Amino acid sequence: MPDIIETIQQLTNIPSPTGYTAEIIDFLDENLKQKGYQPEKNNKGSLMVTVRGTENQSRRFVTAHIDTLGAMVRAIKPDGRLKIDLIGGFTYHSIDGEYCTIHSAATGKDWTGTILLHQTSVHVYKDARTAERSQDNMEIRLDAEVHTAKDVSALGIGVGDFISFAPRTEITPSGYIKSRHLDDKASAAILLQFLHRIADENLTLPYTTCFFFSNNEEIGYGGNSNMPPHTVEYLAVDMGAMGDDQQTDEYTVSICVKDGSGPYHFGLRQQLVGLCESQEIPYKLDIYPFYGSDASAAMKAGWDVRHALIGPGIDASHAYERTHRKSLEACSKLLEAYLSAPMIGKQLWKYEDIEWNN
Numbered sequence: 123m124p125d126i127i128e129t130i131q132q133l134t135n136i137p138s139p140t141g142y143t144a145e146i147i148d149f150l151d152e153n154l155k156q157k158g159y160q161p162e163k164n165n166k167g168s169l170m171v172t173v174r175g176t177e178n179q180s181r182r183f184v185t186a187h188i189d190t191l192g193a194m195v196r197a198i199k200p201d202g203r204l205k206i207d208l209i210g211g212f213t214y215h216s217i218d219g220e221y222c223t224i225h226s227a228a229t230g231k232d233w234t235g236t237i238l239l240h241q242t243s244v245h246v247y248k249d250a251r252t253a254e255r256s257q258d259n260m261e262i263r264l265d266a267e268v269h270t271a272k273d274v275s276a277l278g279i280g281v282g283d284f285i286s287f288a289p290r291t292e293i294t295p296s297g298y299i300k301s302r303h304l305d306d307k308a309s310a311a312i313l314l315q316f317l318h319r320i321a322d323e324n325l326t327l328p329y330t331t332c333f334f335f336s337n338n339e340e341i342g343y344g345g346n347s348n349m350p351p352h353t354v355e356y357l358a359v360d361m362g363a364m365g366d367d368q369q370t371d372e373y374t375v376s377i378c379v380k381d382g383s384g385p386y387h388f389g390l391r392q393q394l395v396g397l398c399e400s401q402e403i404p405y406k407l408d409i410y411p412f413y414g415s416d417a418s419a420a421m422k423a424g425w426d427v428r429h430a431l432i433g434p435g436i437d438a439s440h441a442y443e444r445t446h447r448k449s450l451e452a453c454s455k456l457l458e459a460y461l462s463a464p465m466i467g468k469q470l471w472k473y474e475d476i477e478w479n480n
Contacts, residue, residue, distance in 0.1 A: 139192020187339035202268035
């Protein structure tokens with residue numbers, strides 16, 4: 123667990139809003155090469171690592187995404203403040219008051235700033251407490267002396283520059299991990315550390331498995347291409363959503379039975395539940411009503427695979443998120459158990475005791 127938590131800290135501190143992920147992909151590429159792997163990048167910039175297993179004809183595909191929420195410069199205002207346009211599905215109020223970095227495409231230089239409501243000052247604006255947080259009245263206050271749009275342009279800042287949010291990653295003595303972008307860098311850390319373990323302990327998986335770090339998940343497509351031939355099963359490792367009517371918590375692994383795209387594969391879901399039951403891994407089943415994953419994107423793209431979704435439980439998704447080391451541990455154990463187990467094949471299952479027979 124210390125390795126996974128340290129890796130989360132490393133990953134969250136590398137800016138990677140969707141569309142601006144080269145730095146973190148290069149980090150993963152170099153990290154895995156040091157372990158003896160030969161990662162491959164696809165044309166979209168995602169990273170793949172194929173681990174040869176005992177069986178090569180039936181294969182598994184496992185993903186976590188490293189792209190995050192973020193924004194772009196929408197316009198430069200006459201007073202030198204910046205209007206923004208969101209990347210990913212989150213609300214403006216979740217970034218009100220957040221520190222950010224503007225990545226200049228023209229110069230390669232980074233500039234810091236703060237995202238604020240235009241009417242922030244309660245001493246000036248009567249509607250400071252009630253004004254809607256929207257694209258029209260949210261802006262970035264640059265940490266630079268600028269008074270006009272021309273001043274901003276002189277810094278090399280322009281429309282289309284990417285904006286990343288300060289992760290503010292913090293580990294508490296009680297075992298909580300608080301940070302932006304635990305979706306899905308917590309899962310990416312779990313995959314990365316399992317790959318390290320395979321290399322360090324010379325483990326052999328029963329099936330050839332492709333580990334895919336996708337970089338376009340937050341905008342609806344990520345790991346829905348480049349699957350190797352003979353892929354049979356697809357497991358997305360992504361955050362478990364918490365809230366009203368949800369069972370998911372910060373201390374267990376969440377197994378998604380259905381999201382906004384529809385149900386996940388029942389037989390594969392039952393296998394995951396069976397592995398948790400037999401290995402005493404704490405878990406919760408849940409429906410994520412406003413959610414899509416790399417696996418569901420692959421189904422929409424027409425891939426003929428069994429698909430499933432698991433992940434650590436994350437509170438306050440798409441805001442300042444939090445999970446616990448217990449949830450990371452449970453998710454890590456289930457991932458290892460699944461990748462070490464036989465594929466389900468043709469099965470008979472029982473609802474009451476989650477048994478199956480080949």
